[in-house]
Amino acid sequence: MSRTHAEVPADMTVPETQPPRRSRAKVFDAWLNLPGGLITCTLILFALGLLLYMSVRVNDGQIIGSAFSLDNLWSALTDPLTRLVLLRSIVLSAIVTLATVVLAFPVAYFLAFRAGRWRHLLLFLVTLPFWTSYLLRVFAWKIVLAYNGVLNSALMQLGMIDAPLNGLLNTPSTVVVTLAHAYAAFAVLPLYICLQGLPKNLFEAAADLGAKPHQGFFRVVLPLSVPGILSAALVVFVPTVGDYVTPALVGGPNSSMIGTLIQAQFGKANDWPAGAALAVISMIAIAIVVVAARWIITRWSTRT
Amino acid sequence: MNRYLTRHWLVVYVAAYLVFLYLPTLLIPVFSFNDSIAPAFPLKGFTLQWYQSLMDDPRLRNAALNSLMVASLAAAIATAAGCLIAYADLRRSSPLARGISLLARLPILLPGVVLGIALLVGVNLIGPGPSLGAIVVGHVCFCLPTTVVVMRSRFAAFPRSLEDAAMDLGADEWTTFRRVALPLALPGLVSAFMLAFITSFDEFIVAFFLVGTEPTLPIYIWSQLRFPKQLPSVMALGTVILVVSVILAALAEHLRRRGTRSSANSIMK
Numbered sequence: 178m179s180r181t182h183a184e185v186p187a188d189m190t191v192p193e194t195q196p197p198r199r200s201r202a203k204v205f206d207a208w209l210n211l212p213g214g215l216i217t218c219t220l221i222l223f224a225l226g227l228l229l230y231m232s233v234r235v236n237d238g239q240i241i242g243s244a245f246s247l248d249n250l251w252s253a254l255t256d257p258l259t260r261l262v263l264l265r266s267i268v269l270s271a272i273v274t275l276a277t278v279v280l281a282f283p284v285a286y287f288l289a290f291r292a293g294r295w296r297h298l299l300l301f302l303v304t305l306p307f308w309t310s311y312l313l314r315v316f317a318w319k320i321v322l323a324y325n326g327v328l329n330s331a332l333m334q335l336g337m338i339d340a341p342l343n344g345l346l347n348t349p350s351t352v353v354v355t356l357a358h359a360y361a362a363f364a365v366l367p368l369y370i371c372l373q374g375l376p377k378n379l380f381e382a383a384a385d386l387g388a389k390p391h392q393g394f395f396r397v398v399l400p401l402s403v404p405g406i407l408s409a410a411l412v413v414f415v416p417t418v419g420d421y422v423t424p425a426l427v428g429g430p431n432s433s434m435i436g437t438l439i440q441a442q443f444g445k446a447n448d449w450p451a452g453a454a455l456a457v458i459s460m461i462a463i464a465i466v467v468v469a470a471r472w473i474i475t476r477w478s479t480r481t
Numbered sequence: 482m483n484r485y486l487t488r489h490w491l492v493v494y495v496a497a498y499l500v501f502l503y504l505p506t507l508l509i510p511v512f513s514f515n516d517s518i519a520p521a522f523p524l525k526g527f528t529l530q531w532y533q534s535l536m537d538d539p540r541l542r543n544a545a546l547n548s549l550m551v552a553s554l555a556a557a558i559a560t561a562a563g564c565l566i567a568y569a570d571l572r573r574s575s576p577l578a579r580g581i582s583l584l585a586r587l588p589i590l591l592p593g594v595v596l597g598i599a600l601l602v603g604v605n606l607i608g609p610g611p612s613l614g615a616i617v618v619g620h621v622c623f624c625l626p627t628t629v630v631v632m633r634s635r636f637a638a639f640p641r642s643l644e645d646a647a648m649d650l651g652a653d654e655w656t657t658f659r660r661v662a663l664p665l666a667l668p669g670l671v672s673a674f675m676l677a678f679i680t681s682f683d684e685f686i687v688a689f690f691l692v693g694t695e696p697t698l699p700i701y702i703w704s705q706l707r708f709p710k711q712l713p714s715v716m717a718l719g720t721v722i723l724v725v726s727v728i729l730a731a732l733a734e735h736l737r738r739r740g741t742r743s744s745a746n747s748i749m750k
Contacts, residue, residue: 205654213566217584224599308726313719317505419592436594456595
């Protein structure tokens with residue numbers, strides 16, 4: 178804080194009744210920090226702390242109780258079903274994240290370097306689905322892939338199949354496709370912003386020094402876009418791990434994800450401590466995956 | 482043709498990507514005018530009856546109003562708080578301000594389901610339990626990372642020396658903030674509010690845990706998705722939402738282009 182130059186005239190001109198500038202600045206800072214501090218501490222920190230507290234409670238139907246145990250956390254870790262579902266959530270979300278980022282990268286590249294006067298229109302078109310209902314975007318896939326749905330009826334109409342194809346819906350791969358579609362726009366934006374900020378003369382320099390286009394891409398563009406790739410992966414991965422809407426709508430019985438289990442504990446099963454324990458464990462799992470992915474990608478990109 | 486493909490494969494790819502992005506969504510309006518309950522080809526005939534049934538549904542109107550209210554309130558609170566947090570972090574950075582700013586962005590790392598149940602436990606302990614107010618609280622947390630990120634990038638986009646000049650000329654901190662920083666940050670405030678508003682208006686996962694007796698629009702849609710008979714009406718509703726969103730998005734785009742900075746700079750950075 179170097180405000181000293183501002184204090185000199187203030188001390189000379191301000192009448193003595195007014196509080197000195199430094200303490201007034203302190204009051205201003207306090208007011209400035211108050212709303213944010215209130216929200217982050219009372220809502221975010223408090224709620225997360227409560228969740229942690231809940232996860233070590235015995236399910237006796239109360240929020241503040243006296244009985245504690247680590248059974249919830251322990252059984253969530255050891256129960257084979259929970260482990261399977263947690264693993265499935267992470268694997269499915271990782272596939273979704275990979276697919277979303279890989280599919281979005283060329284679009285972001287085109288937007289940043291090639292789109293020219295089409296850039297604004299394209300950017301608008303890519304972000305527009307972001308403005309439509311998420312539930313309906315997911316639900317549209319159910320209409321498309323249902324047994325008597327759009328795809329089957331269209332294919333039959335065209336004479337390409339005789340009987341409706343079974344098994345388009347209610348598989349884990351349906352969940353992957355649907356999630357990849359629903360989160361597409363989220364991946365394009367961070368990638369585009371990162372690519373757009375890269376200095377263009379680097380590519381010219383690479384070309385001048387004899388790099389072929391693919392060399393220029395893999396050894397200049399790609400390593401420099403790692404921050405964009407990481408933030409795109411983050412905004413896709415985290416919400417998809419906890420998603421329970423897509424598995425419920427298009428996933429069928431064999432693709433329930435960790436969000437489905439947590440939701441069931443807070444709904445039908447009515448065992449809040451068990452649900453809180455699942456939530457705590459999935460948060461830890463997410464943190465581990467995010468940190469590991471960051472470490473691997475950063476190492477890989479600094480080596481090339 | 483073949484040479485065109487190899488030379489312009491990127492253009493072809495982007496076009497295919499847009500088709501993938503839009504095809505399933507665009508089926509919703511098509512079937513909302515179809516005179517049949519089952520969404521399948523061949524189309525049966527044109528009808529407006531599903532839109533008629535929307536108009537006659539008071540629960541829908543109620544849910545839409547609730548959503549408007551929740552989204553306006555949550556977006557306003559999240560934008561105001563996000564603005565102050567970003568300003569404190571970037572311009573008057575103390576360890577406290579930086580810590581708050583970091584904490585405010587933490588929900589990016591929390592899946593909606595975790596935030597939802599954490600707040601559900603919270604509002605049951607202190608507040609009135611699940612209600613519209615609880616959803617507002619949940620959406621403030623959910624939108625706060627976005628608004629903080631947008632406002633930080635906005636405050637970073639103009640030099641601090643403008644505010645230093647105001648202070649040198651005798652303005653106090655409050656006047657500098659109100660008369661210099663806020664007007665300069667206005668485009669950021671607008672886009673932060675709009676982003677937060679859309680996010681909240683469309684948010685289902687957090688709201689599902691915090692909803693009481695009064696549903697928001699996504700909760701209402703979810704409750705209707707279970708009944709196959711309601712399907713065409715839901716698609717009509719989806720079409721209305723789609724059209725309104727397109728108009729709003731186009732309007733926002735138009736406003737943004739009249740502004741000075743490019744949208745990408747102010748949306749996320």
